[in-house]
Amino acid sequence: xxxxxxxxxxxxxxxxxxxxxxxxxxxxxxxxxxxxxxxxxxxxxxxxxxxxxxxxxxxxxxxxxxxxxxxxxxxxxxxxxxxxxxxxxxxxxxxxxxxxxxxxxxxxxxxxxxxxxxxxxxxxxxxxxxxxxxxxxxxxxxxxxxxxxxxxxxxxxxxxxxxxxxxxxxxxxxxxxxxxxxxxxxxxxxxxxxxxxxxxxxxxxxxxxxxxxxxxxxxxxxxxxxxxxxxxxxxxxxxxxxxxxxxxxxxxxxxxxxxxxxxxxxxxxxxxxxxxxxxxxxxxxxxxxxxxxxxxxxxxxxxxxxxxxxxxxxxxxxxxxxxxxxxxxxxxxxxxxxxxxxxxxxxxxxxxxxxxxxxxxxxxxxxxxxxxxxxxxxxxxxxxxxxxxxxxxxxxxxxxxxxxxxxxxxxxxxxxxxxxxxxxxxxxxxxxxxxxxxxxxxxxxxxxxxxxxxxxx
Numbered sequence: 001x002x003x004x005x006x007x008x009x010x011x012x013x014x015x016x017x018x019x020x021x022x023x024x025x026x027x028x029x030x031x032x033x034x035x036x037x038x039x040x041x042x043x044x045x046x047x048x049x050x051x052x053x054x055x056x057x058x059x060x061x062x063x064x065x066x067x068x069x070x071x072x073x074x075x076x077x078x079x080x081x082x083x084x085x086x087x088x089x090x091x092x093x094x095x096x097x098x099x100x101x102x103x104x105x106x107x108x109x110x111x112x113x114x115x116x117x118x119x120x121x122x123x124x125x126x127x128x129x130x131x132x133x134x135x136x137x138x139x140x141x142x143x144x145x146x147x148x149x150x151x152x153x154x155x156x157x158x159x160x161x162x163x164x165x166x167x168x169x170x171x172x173x174x175x176x177x178x179x180x181x182x183x184x185x186x187x188x189x190x191x192x193x194x195x196x197x198x199x200x201x202x203x204x205x206x207x208x209x210x211x212x213x214x215x216x217x218x219x220x221x222x223x224x225x226x227x228x229x230x231x232x233x234x235x236x237x238x239x240x241x242x243x244x245x246x247x248x249x250x251x252x253x254x255x256x257x258x259x260x261x262x263x264x265x266x267x268x269x270x271x272x273x274x275x276x277x278x279x280x281x282x283x284x285x286x287x288x289x290x291x292x293x294x295x296x297x298x299x300x301x302x303x304x305x306x307x308x309x310x311x312x313x314x315x316x317x318x319x320x321x322x323x324x325x326x327x328x329x330x331x332x333x334x335x336x337x338x339x340x341x342x343x344x345x346x347x348x349x350x351x352x353x354x355x356x357x358x359x360x361x362x363x364x365x366x367x368x369x370x371x372x373x374x375x376x377x378x379x380x381x382x383x384x385x386x387x388x389x390x391x392x393x394x395x396x397x398x399x400x401x402x403x404x405x406x407x408x409x410x411x412x413x414x415x416x417x418x419x420x421x422x423x424x425x426x427x428x429x430x431x432x433x434x435x436x437x438x439x440x441x442x443x444x445x446x447x448x449x450x451x452x453x454x455x456x457x
Contacts, residue, residue, distance in 0.1 A: 003183075004176045011172035016165055023157045030153055034146035035122070039115050041075070042124040046139040049080050050128040075141035077121060083136040090135075100125070100138055108136050182213040190220065198228040248283040252276050286420065305342045306350055308383055308452070309334065312375050315354050323362050326369070332376035340381060343452050345432040353428035356421040357387045357448045365391035365445070383452040390445035394438065402438055 079098055084090040087105050098118050108114045108125035115124050123140035189202050201224060202217040259272045309331060316327045334341065343350070361371040372388040394402065403426050422438075429436045434452045441447055 004173070004180055007176040007179070008169060008172040011175065012165060012169050015168045015172075016161075019161060019164055023161055027150075027154060027157055031150050034143065034150060038122055038141075038143040038146050039124060042115075042122060042139045042141060043113070043126065045075065045078070045080065045141075046124055046126045046128075046137045049082065049139065050126070050130070050135070050137050076144040078141040079121070079123075079139070081138040083138070085134045087136070098123075098138075098140060105136055108138075109134075183216075186213070186217055186220065193224065195231065198224055198231060200224070245283075245286070248279050248286070252279045252283070255279070303344055304347050305344055306347050307338065307341050308343060308375055308385060309341050311347070311351060311354065312373055312385070314351060315358055316373065318351070318355060319358070319362075326362060326365075326367075326371055327358060328370050328372050330372060330374045332374065334375070334377050340377065341383065343383070343432060343434075349428045350432055353425040354385070354387075354450070356425045357450075360421055361387050361389035361391065361446070361448070365389045381453060385450040385452075387448040388441065388445065390441070390443075393440055393444060394446055396440075 077097075079095045081095060081098075081100065082090055083100075083105060087102060098121070104114070104116065104125065109127055112127045113124065115122070117123065118140050121140045121142050123138060125136055125138045128135045128137050186202055189200075193200050201221045204217045204221065205211075205214045255272060255276050259269065264272075312329055312331070316324060316329055319327060358371060358373060365371060369390045372386070374384075374386045374388065376384045376386075378384060403423050426436050429450055432452070434450050437449050437451075439447050439449070
């Protein structure tokens, strides 16, 4: 079922329930008013009967009947009865069409006035006292005109209800169609956007106070912007990866072709093969980095408990001896509970990420400059790992693109590298629930900061 049909049916159902309640209440009020109005007329008939018949002692029943026919408006199927103190019909004989029980007569005497129903007739019994004694007068009649009006009103209200539902359905269809027109327009605009047209955007309208449709269009536009950035990043990644993979392969093939072009002595072969081996080792590192970078945010291959204070020393110990001496490890005030230093994840991946940050700091710093590796604990349960160097730094214009794969700043092109280390570190740290940020140091160099909020051990 379409949204338009659902909205229409919902609208019709809602209006139908409200309308049915209102018309039913109207009918009930009308029927109750008609019933009470006829009861008032019956009470008046009983009062008139008592006044005319009982106050005229010499009037006989036959004379009262004649008087009633000539001067009193008779109600449909009207019955008038008068009972004396012994509860026997007097003056006006008991009508065989109704029988008033002794219990009901006693109740009338006790309550002075009682309304009741006798079949299709409404009836009233009143207690009447005059100089002749105490009497009970019963007046009953059928409210034919009231019933006719109620039936007519019932039919009229039912017709109004049906016609109103039909009009509501038509109005609901029109209303739902107009309400959904902006969504249909958005759908048509989205249909025209393909992978080649991700630069297109939906019309967000010109309203100062955006409605739900405008917010929906803005949400789509933000999604399109993310898709466009993702496609562009993917295209850039493929182009750069192709270039980076082609370069070492071309260099290796070229060296091997030169090596095979003529006979050479053993030292020459050894030197050439050493150069090829170095190129292939760099190629292997690049391929491994690319494979790691291609990993998504799926579950980590292992879920180990990693103590960051131990990882810091492991990173330093894994460096070559000439670089190890340049790394200065500084542990701030750490908690007494060692579990507060634990991060869950893959030790090998996290070791690679932090090692990449330290190796970058060493690579872009002068040989005589140290690199600081600081670990600090900040309550409640925040671990902050910083890598500080005094190297060439990062140009302000390059900060926005630092984590793009294969991107390298203008001042770093003379240093050997592929531009994959930082994106890989960001990927791994993010998969471990951490955040990686880079910022310049006031006195020169760069600070790479990793922040974790580890789960309790």
